[in-house]
Amino acid sequence: MRYALEEMGAALKAARERQGLSQRELADAAGTDQARISKIESGDIDLRLSSLVNLARTLGLELVLADRRHLPAVEAILKERASDADPGRRSRVIRRIRENLQNLQRAHPDDRQLKQAMNAVAVLNMARLTEAELALLEEASGQLSDAKPEAMDQLRPRLETLIRLRNAKAHGAPDTPGQQPAYTLDDDDE
């Protein structure tokens, strides 16, 4: 069962290189030595959880324990690359999702959650958004515009997503440990 180790090592190596760090620099930052980094990246050692978490955090990564059924969605998000290629995209996304919500509000003028969602989008409009978060908003927007305003119940999960995203960003993500968390590989390259 060497697979997991090698993949993890490759993911860590990719993250290190993405940041332009040498093994020695990373070793110093993480409080270990270069030899160890080399062995970890090649999957030669089966490191301990505390060591892995420490190393990952040094690289700006976090371990997440995810239900296997949700993995495709999670990986889809992680694959997205924070690109500055399209600076207008952000405002388009926000504008579109606002229109979606306003349409909904014409059919449901008093919906509390809808108001919350609109508030959430207003807040998100002021926030710094990563590529992954933009992708999430786009997905929500697509589903909001596809559905009929009468099918409000089916749309609530979308609204919840918006509100949750706002909360997550507002709170700086103080993760709740109870949940389903675990870890695969954020093997986004380049």
Add this chain to the structure above:
Amino acid sequence: MRYALEEMGAALKAARERQGLSQRELADAAGTDQARISKIESGDIDLRLSSLVNLARTLGLELVLADRRHLPAVEAILKERASDADPGRRSRVIRRIRENLQNLQRAHPDDRQLKQAMNAVAVLNMARLTEAELALLEEASGQLSDAKPEAMDQLRPRLETLIRLRNAKAHGAPDTPGQQPAYTLDDDDE
């Protein structure tokens, strides 16, 4: 730096309990023994990556190494899906809160607010409940079962919560003048 271990242990424990497995059953499935599972769940052991992956997979979980900036989006996805993921949760919550209220009623057979609350739960049982609403109910249930039936006054705010939730869902009543409703909080869990 014990934190990461305890959080991971708690996450694994939550996952195991969610599946209704005992420590022994999980140990057998994962190829280890009960004593070890106990130590892992309490954060007493800093297990190796291969052991962690093996244990997680036995529970249907995968480790994901995610860029910290993508964490809000990842968590939004995991929570959104968690609500559809556990169809039994809803009925468990409702059943438990009903038992709580019935216990209370034995000590206070004629309490009007208590009757209202039970009616509210009956209505909520027919309603479609969001993840956030389920979390709210779970919280209320926990507090109801912790308290002694004699301390009725301290429980009234919980009863009010139930009644308000029913009203909010039934009529969209602008009943809650307070700023942010408790159930938009991002601290749900299962």
Add this chain to the structure above:
DNA sequence: CAAAACGATGTATAAAAATACATCAAAATG
């Protein structure tokens, strides 16, 4: 009430990581 299941804790041994240092060949740099 008795038996079984459950989860926490402890002990002993073997295997492996953690730590620290030392080379060394290849690539990058001046």
Add this chain to the structure above:
DNA sequence: CATTTTGATGTATTTTTATACATCGTTTTG
């Protein structure tokens, strides 16, 4: 072309996991 940086590999010691049993008090179940 000489020097430095980089990454791979090796060695020795200490620390800790992995493994396998053994209790043991509490809760659940029959």
